[in-house]
Structure formats: structure tokens, C-alpha cells
Amino acid sequence: MATVGTRRKARARRAATARALLATLLVAGLAAGCTASNGPGDDERGSPRTSRPGGTDETHGGDRPPVLAVKIDNVPAARPQTGLESADVVYVEQVEGGLSRLMAVYATRLPESIGPVRSARESDLELLRQFDRPVLAFSGAQSRLLPLIDRAPLEPLTPGTPGSGAGVYVRGTTRSAPHNLFLQPRQVMDDPPGRASLTTGFRYGPPPRGGEPTSTRTVRYPAARFTFSWSDARDRWLVSMDGTPAVTARGEPVAPATVVVQHVTVRPSDYHDSRGNNTPYTETVGSGTATVLRDGRAHDVRWSRPDASDGTAFTTDDGTEVNFAQGQVWVVYTETT
CATH class of the missing domain: 3.50.90.10 (YerB-like)
Structure with a gap:
């Protein structure tokens, strides 16, 4: 061997692109x-x-x-x-x-x-x-x-x-x-x-109409917590994890342009860790509700991913596709309540 x-x-050139990537x-x-x-x-x-x-x-x-x-x-x-x-x-x-x-x-x-x-x-x-x-x-x-x-x-x-x-x-x-x-x-x-x-199904462009002015949003797991705080100065959402600001290895704030809080089914899987704890399975195929945070506002939307091979579409109640802000996107999966 x-x-x-x-x-x-050992790399191969793909015929449809000029970029050289690893093929094997x-x-x-x-x-x-x-x-x-x-x-x-x-x-x-x-x-x-x-x-x-x-x-x-x-x-x-x-x-x-x-x-x-x-x-x-x-x-x-x-x-x-x-x-x-x-x-x-x-x-x-x-x-x-x-x-x-x-x-x-x-x-x-x-x-x-x-x-x-x-x-x-x-x-x-x-x-x-x-x-x-x-x-x-x-x-x-x-x-x-x-x-x-x-x-x-x-x-x-x-x-x-x-x-x-x-x-x-x-x-x-x-x-x-x-x-x-x-x-x-x-x-x-x-x-x-x-x-x-990036075949995620995400769209980028002007913000949807409406939305609620929002300065902060927190998502809680049983043993973890994420808080996203809007910064006018940076035009980004600043991330905190478990109450501590998240920073890069260089000490700069972690700051996505768009945050999606996506409500999904989280169910037990067939797997357990060595302590006997069940491994949660997060279902990302289906449909449900979500909140899109961008530009200091929160937009309540619907999400849909009919098949695993599809990206996820986000729409308003009237079916209008929702655009994200240009830049990094965080998608936080949280259990539907």
C-alpha cells in the first residue's frame, strides 16, 4: 500500500473548473x-x-x-x-x-x-x-x-x-x-x-420587510448557552458561549452577519457514549419555524428541506424567500417546543 x-x-483536475483540488x-x-x-x-x-x-x-x-x-x-x-x-x-x-x-x-x-x-x-x-x-x-x-x-x-x-x-x-x-x-x-x-x-439553499440580498428590532437573542441547550448580541459598530452579531464572549485565536470577536435559530426535532439516536448517554439526532430534513437575525432585527420565518439532497429554503408566511446578509451565517439547531 x-x-x-x-x-x-495524488490530485486530479476537475474538467469543469480551473481550480486544482484533491481528487483522492x-x-x-x-x-x-x-x-x-x-x-x-x-x-x-x-x-x-x-x-x-x-x-x-x-x-x-x-x-x-x-x-x-x-x-x-x-x-x-x-x-x-x-x-x-x-x-x-x-x-x-x-x-x-x-x-x-x-x-x-x-x-x-x-x-x-x-x-x-x-x-x-x-x-x-x-x-x-x-x-x-x-x-x-x-x-x-x-x-x-x-x-x-x-x-x-x-x-x-x-x-x-x-x-x-x-x-x-x-x-x-x-x-x-x-x-x-x-x-x-x-x-x-x-x-x-x-x-x-455552497448548495445550502441560502439566498443573500436585501433584508425582508418588517421584523422586530432585537439587540440580543439567547439559545439554550441543557448544558450550553449561546447569546447573539447586535453590534451597530461592527454591523454584526457578537457571539457569546456559556456567558463568555467568543473570540478568534487572534482575540477578535466571532461576529456572523446572519444568525438562524432553526427549530427542529431532536430525538434519541441508536448510539450512546461510553457513559451510557444517548447521542441526540438532529433532524434537518422536513419543515418548521425559524428566526432569522440580521441587521439588528429578528424575522420569524418558515424553513423547508423536503429531501436530504436539497438545501434549506427560508420564507415568510406569504411564501417570499428570505435573504441573508452578506457574510458568515450561523445556523443554531434548537429543539422544537
């Missing part, structure tokens, strides 16, 4: 240090992993380079995260014990480093079906979940076994495992895939 380093150098991601192993401690549901078990060669996704026509999606740790020991400010979309989902984890999606910018990288969940596979064979970077997964990941229309990118795949993942020296694993995205992609790869 060729080494990971050799395989990592061959990565072995699960991350050492991906344990249940401080991260419920993580599991080191499983045999070395090898991703499938890149291909086309018949759902979207197969002519777009893949986005990069990264599972990012979000317990206090993992903050501040690195590279989060460069993501086009950040999804927030509930995990075991009422904690939260982030899924950051990159299409227009690739930072130097992203992390800390953590493990995948079953509901990630449904969420990512809207993209054309995305690259999913994660530290590992429960062994029972690995066959589902192998069959999913995505390219799994996990850390290599010791001594292999040097440069794709690195361990930071200022934090302890498992909160110190970082992805170097330019070892995976030469260039960002571009905005056309």
Missing part, C-alpha cells in the same frame, strides 16, 4: 486521544480508515468542487477555536450530555489551521447530503457509525496512524488531548472550492 504522504500528493483523499486511522473524557460519544475503536476516491454526485450534477466541512470542539477547554472566522457557514448542534459541537463549512476561504477537530455524529451525514461529496474532516467516530460514514456520499478525512500523513493534522502544544488536534486545510485543497459549492 502506498504511504499516506504519497497518496496525499486516502487517510488512515482514527485519532489518538479521541476519548470519551471531556467529549461524550467519541470512540477510539475501529480499524484504519481509507477514504474513497473523489467522484461526482449525481444529485447536483457533479460539476462543483467539494466544500470542506470540519467538526469542531466546543467545550470551554477547546476555546478559542482556530479558523472559525473563515467559515462560510457554522452549524451548531447538540451532542451528548446537553453539550454542543460545531460544524464549520469552508468554500470561499481556507485558513492556515482549523480546530480543535473532534468526532462525527450520525446526524452530520444527513446535514451534509446537501453538498456535492463534501470533504468531512473529523477526529474519529464510534465504531458502529463507521460503516454509515463509509457509505455516505462524502470524503472522510481522519488523522493518519502515527508517523503517516504528516502535515494534514497536527497536535498543538498549548492544550492537552483531545482538545489539541488541528487540520491544515491547504494540505488537503490547493484552493477554496468557491461560492458555487
